[in-house]
Amino acid sequence: KNEVEQSPQNLTAQEGEFITINCSYSVGISALHWLQQHPGGGIVSLFMLSSGKKKHGRLIATINIQEKHSSLHITASHPRDSAVYICAVEGGGGSQGNLIFGKGTKLSVKP
Amino acid sequence: EAQVTQNPRYLITVTGKKLTVTCSQNMNHEYMSWYRQDPGLGLRQIYYSMNVEVTDKGDVPEGYKVSRKEKRNFPLILESPSPNQTSLYFCASSLWRNTEAFFGQGTRLTVV
Numbered sequence: 001k002n003e004v005e006q007s008p009q010n011l012t013a014q015e016g017e018f019i020t021i022n023c024s025y026s027v028g029i030s031a032l033h034w035l036q037q038h039p040g041g042g043i044v045s046l047f048m049l050s051s052g053k054k055k056h057g058r059l060i061a062t063i064n065i066q067e068k069h070s071s072l073h074i075t076a077s078h079p080r081d082s083a084v085y086i087c088a089v090e091g092g093g094g095s096q097g098n099l100i101f102g103k104g105t106k107l108s109v110k111p
Numbered sequence: 112e113a114q115v116t117q118n119p120r121y122l123i124t125v126t127g128k129k130l131t132v133t134c135s136q137n138m139n140h141e142y143m144s145w146y147r148q149d150p151g152l153g154l155r156q157i158y159y160s161m162n163v164e165v166t167d168k169g170d171v172p173e174g175y176k177v178s179r180k181e182k183r184n185f186p187l188i189l190e191s192p193s194p195n196q197t198s199l200y201f202c203a204s205s206l207w208r209n210t211e212a213f214f215g216q217g218t219r220l221t222v223v
Contacts, residue, residue: 031209043201043214050209086154090209098169099144103153 003027006087006102013109019074021105023087026068031090034061034072036083037104043086046072077109113138117202117215124192124222132187132218134202140213142205143185144169145177147198148217154201160185161208192222 004025013019023032034046047054047061049070054061058077063070074081087102115136124130136143144159146169156169160179174196176188185204189196202215 033212035212035214041199041217043203043217045212045214048209048211088154098159098167099146099154099156100170101146101154101156103151 003100004087004089004102006085006105008105009103010106011108013077013107015078015109015111017077017109019077019081019107019109021072021085021087021107023070023072023102024068025070025087025089025100027089027091027100029065029068029089029091032063032070033088033090033099034070035086035088037086038083046085074107079109079111082108113213115202115204115213115215117200117218119218120216121219122221124220126193126222127191130189130192130220132189132200132202132220134185134187134215135183136185136204136213137183138204138206138213139182140204141182141207142210143179144203145175145185145187146201146203147171147196148201149198157187157200192220194222196220197222 007022031050033048037043049063058075060073084104084106086104088099091098118133145157146154148154155171157175158177160166200218203212205212
């Protein structure tokens with residue numbers, strides 16, 4: 001069983017739609033990261049969360065530590081949001097610094 | 112400009128020929144790490160370093176070596192590359208644990 005599970009694996013949306021990507025994990029963590037990988041391969045950090053909620057422009061990330069679950073929301077989606085979104089958890093205690101990744105969610109936003 | 116720089120971006124090599132992929136950051140970050148990305152497997156951590164002269168194994172360290180002699184550089188060394196090390200490699204840095212990560216542009220390595 002994977003320690004970090006993302007859903008869905010693939011997502012196609014129409015421009016303007018509200019999008020949710022989910023991440024569940026089974027290990028104790030000290031932080032959770034949301035990353036965006038562009039079609040060209042580059043990776044950009046979107047959020048780092050250890051509790052609650054963060055917002056940046058049209059992107060919102062939430063985490064529920066008790067339920068071991070995080071969501072990434074994109075409001076008013078746009079074709080330029082098309083990318084792979086990756087969830088990664090950073091271990092707690094002695095394993096801090098060790099990142100475990102989900103397999104990613106490929107998002108395609110159609111005009 | 113704050114950045115993580117990897118070199119080379121692309122490399123084709125032969126089995127057994129030692130190679131080094133360099134990684135350098137200009138943000139005075141304490142934490143640096145190496146990942147490989149393979150289709151169907153996603154990103155996996157190879158090694159990470161919390162500070163100069165402090166390195167630790169990630170999930171897939173076999174066949175790789177790293178060193179952290181100075182804060183800005185964290186090279187990845189393949190002493191005897193094999194075809195199963197063909198992959199896309201990323202270096203990343205962050206100020207410390209639990210802080211935003213900055214990624215290099217990636218190195219696409221092919222071992223024939």
